[in-house]
């Protein structure tokens with residue numbers, strides 16, 4: 001049985017909005033606040049910028065039932081549980097910038113009810129809960145408990161993942177506070193892990209490091225498979241058929257992991273370990289392999305096109321992965337920048353990204369391919385797979401295709417005269433098989 005709480009969500013960006021809507025659907029009385037006034041007004045009007053299936057309808061439903069509201073300012077005292085969902089972006093050395101988090105905690109200290117709980121939903125380095133507790137005590141709030149509840153949802157499937165996550169982790173050093181927060185989510189059909197706070201903090205980083213490791217492992221295996229002439233698709237299907245691995249594993253080639261979580265969280269974990277004198281060799285290798293992906297793709301394209309200066313490149317897929325509009329740390333965007341740096345003109349298409357700075361977006365696949373010297377496929381998405389070699393030949397000027405995720409039928413493209421990145425470049429003179 002859910003005990004209904006009066007909840008405040010501080011920071012209603014991508015994660016905070018899902019948290020606020022989700023808690024309202026779990027029958028809590030929820031108020032969302034954000035320093036971004038435009039965001040507050042949009043959400044209060046039922047508008048959602050991000051592409052998250054199901055979330056807009058759920059937002060509107062909760063607003064209609066008045067179990068949810070977004071406000072520019074809130075008055076102190078009434079909130080039993082305050083969720084901190086602000087960003088923890090990376091600093092250049094990998095260390096997360098926790099300024100938003102501590103500013104939000106200061107606000108929480110002013111508005112959370114007596115004997116309340118402050119829950120961090122943001123991804124935070126191990127030990128942050130202790131520091132937050134110290135900040136709350138320094139603000140005179142000895143009565144507040146700090147609980148960490150990591151968010152594991154996938155962008156593009158945020159609403160589905162809120163309602164049916166793989167697991168719920170509640171990390172608390174104060175058993176009663178942990179119990180109170182766990183009860184708020186008792187209707188969620190998922191295994192619940194009640195841990196101490198630092199274990200919960202580490203669990204999120206470790207989970208993302210594990211996912212990142214599979215991505216880098218897969219990319220190295222794909223490179224080797226291409227050299228050997230092995231069938232990468234079948235190779236990864238064989239690996240995923242192992243029950244100890246699983247069919248949803250991140251095993252497949254690509255431009256590397258991107259987005260707002262894996263790059264920053266792997267860097268933050270490496271930083272957190274290094275500051276304690278612990279070297280994470282495997283994680284370091286995972287990060288290094290990932291950093292090289294974009295440079296390798298650009299180098300292959302430069303060689304295959306006989307030099308990128310003055311070339312036109314069509315890029316299909318701009319967001320950090322298919323099914324989202326999020327461009328943060330997108331490998332496709334990093335490749336676009338690298339190609340531009342090498343003198344190429346890049347045109348891009350992504351059905352969820354209407355436009356983006358630095359890349360011309362003509363709005364259709366056809367217009368993007370028109371006159372291109374090379375095609376880059378960044379996403380393994382249905383719409384990208386619909387591009388046939390016949391269609392591309394009719395539109396493009398050149399015959400080069402870099403299919404990062406192995407989305408296309410390689411044999412059909414080779415048959416049609418294209419040079420693809422599954423073909424070894426050994427023996428191919430710069431410019432061979434490129435122009436017509």
Ligand SMILES: NC(=O)c1ccc[n+]([C@@H]2O[C@H](COP(=O)([O-])OP(=O)(O)OC[C@H]3O[C@@H](n4cnc5c(N)ncnc54)[C@H](O)[C@@H]3O)[C@@H](O)[C@H]2O)c1
Pocket residue numbers: 010011012013014015016033034035036039085086087088089100103104107121122123124151152153154155260261
């Ligand atoms: N995006 C994901 O898929 C994902 C998944 C799991 C965890 N996380 C973690 O969740 C956290 C938030 O990520 P996000 O993608 O939602 O970021 P975001 O930038 O979309 O949202 C953060 C929001 O906090 C607001 N904000 C900043 N300081 C504030 C303050 N003092 N008071 C009120 N509002 C404030 C910002 O205006 C913004 O709207 C990060 O720690 C991230 O690592 C993200």
